[in-house]
Amino acid sequence: MKIATWNINSLNVRLPQLLDWLQTNPVDAIGLQELKLTDEKFPFMELEAAGYQAVCHGQKTYNGVAIVSRHPVSDVVRNIPGLDDEQARVIAATLETPQGPVRLINCYFVNGQAPDSDKFVYKLRWLAALEAFVKSEMAQHSKLVLVGDFNVAPEDRDSFDPEGLRGTIHHTPQERAHFQALLDLGLTDAFRMFEQPEKSFSWWDYRMLGFQKNRGLRIDHILVSDAIKAQTTACTIDRAPRKNKQPSDHAPVVVTFG
């Protein structure tokens, strides 16, 4: 089984690249973030032709998430129950795989802009609500995978300039404490289960030749429950699509298990 996550920064623009990527990387399911389109404009037909079905929680201009899967999906949840949130950032579903059900939670975490901003307050409130949601989901599903654009660089080694960016957005102790709180629920950062190249990142700024200089952050993550962890054999970042013409600023992350 392979599950991926990719912030594609507009599905309208990136659909051809997504279809290309799925052809060379036939994952069982992928969580997409930043669709930037409404459900009516979601490309169900094109994905179906590629062998995938999808459930989505779209929104105009900003946000928007989807789960695209080769397997049937059930029990779809959109947004965090109990959180009054007008932004479409969460979709969860159960993948009905031949090896049994796998719960997949796909999130586009709040950016937060700057630690002294209202958006940062929203980010922390959103993170606390997410933790409660994931906790309740874990109580119901032993095989659970939490994927998405977390907008948190968990450790110094996840940033191209940990000293210079200390205390700035993605790097604050508060954000890192929330990431740890998710791990404390019984989840494991699949990427760090394995030896990885130095300076492994999943996002690079479009500006200032960020990708060419590898000035990036590792902010896209795959967290797995213990039942999945025991079966996990690999987790990689695929930098190839970042070299495409008109790339997303994020690269896909893929976990292999079972």
Next chain:
DNA sequence: ATGACGGTGTGGCACCGA
């Protein structure tokens, strides 16, 4: 200190992302 790049909207630039 600022802007740099890219996507979106009903635009003639502003806003947002990270």
